[in-house]
Amino acid sequence: MTEPLKILVILGSVREGRMAAPVGDWVIERAAARADLDCELVDLDDWDLPFFPHAKPPAAGKYQDPLQIRWAEKIAGADGYILICPEYNHSGSAVLKNALDTVFAEWGRKPVSFVGYGTVGGARSVEQLRLTAVTLEMAPLAGAVHLVRPGAKRDGDRFNADSYDDKALAALFDELTWWGRALRVARAGQLPSPSI
Template sequence: MSDTPKIALIIGSTRATRFADKPAQWMLKQAKARTDMEVELVDLRDFDLPLFDEPASNKWMPSSDPKAIAWQKKIAEFDGYIFVTAEYNHSITGALKNALDQAYTEWNRKPMGAIGYGGVGAARAVEHLRNIAVELDMVPVHGAVHIAGGDFMAVHPLGANGPIESIEDHLMASATNLLDDMVWWANATKAARG
C-alpha cells in the first residue's frame, strides 16, 4: 500500500449543461502530472444522491439509504478533497451541499481545496465551502484556483469557448500552490490520523 496521499477531485455540479467538466479535466491533468499524490475524479452525477433525509448525520447514527452509504464509502477512500465548484447565488450548488451533508465522519481531519469558476471565480462559493468544511471537521487549505472575469468568458461556451490551456498561464501558479498545500496537509493529517 502506497503512502502517497489519495485525493478526490469532486465535480460539484450535476446539471446537464454544466461547465465543470472543462476545469475538472484541466485540474486532473495538473494533479496527475505530479508524483507526490494520487488523484481520482469523483462525479456527483455517478451517485444519484437523494436529498438528505436521515434521522441524523452519520456522526450520530449510521445512515440507512444505500445511495448515501455508497457515497460515504467512496469518500472514505481519500486523504483529501478538491472541489470543482460553480457559484450559485453567492454559494455552492445545491447538489454539492447535499453531498457534503450525506457524510460526516468520512470528511473528518482531511484537507480540502477548490477550483471555482464564474464571474468572480466562485470566490464567494469557495469562501462558503471553506466554512462548511470547517463544520465537517475538514482542514481548508489556503490555495485555490479561481477562473474569473475575462478568463472565464474566454473558455466558457457562452463566451469564446476556448480551451483552458488558453488561460493556463493565469492559473498555473495558483494550481501549483493548491496542489502543494493539498499534499502537505494530506500527509500531515494522514500521519496524525494514523
C-alpha cells in the same frame, strides 16, 4: 518516496453544459504529472444523492441507506479533496452542499482545497464552503484557484488554462500535499479529538 495521497476531485455541478467538467479534467490532467498525488474524478451526476431524506443526521453515524453507505466508503477512502465549485447566486451549488451533508465522519481530519469559478472567480462559493468544511471537521486550506471568466478559455470539452491558472493550481497542489501528508500521519497516530 511516500505513497501518493489519494485525492478526490469532486465536480460540484450537474448542469447540462457545465463548466465543472472541463475544469475538473484540467485539474486531473495537471495532477497526473505529479508523483505525490493520485487524483480521482468524482462526478456528482453519477451519484444522484437524494436531498437529506434520512431520519438520523449523518453526524450520528450508523448509515442504513445503501447509497449513503457507498458514498461514505468513497469519501472515507481519500486523504483529501479538491472541490470544483461553481458560484450560483452568490453561493455554492445545492448539489455540492448536499454531497457534503450526506455523510459526516468520513470527511474529518482531512484537507480540502477549492477550485472556484463564476462571478468573482467563485470566491463567495468558496468562502461559504469553507464554513461547511470546518463544521465537518475538515481542514479547509487557504490557497484556492479562482477562475475568472472561464468560459472565455473553454474550447468544447477542454479548459485552456493560462499560465496564471496553472501556477495557482500548482500552488494548490503543493499546499494540499503538505497538509495531506501531515494529517495522514496524525490520523494514523490516532491523535485524540480535541474536546470542546
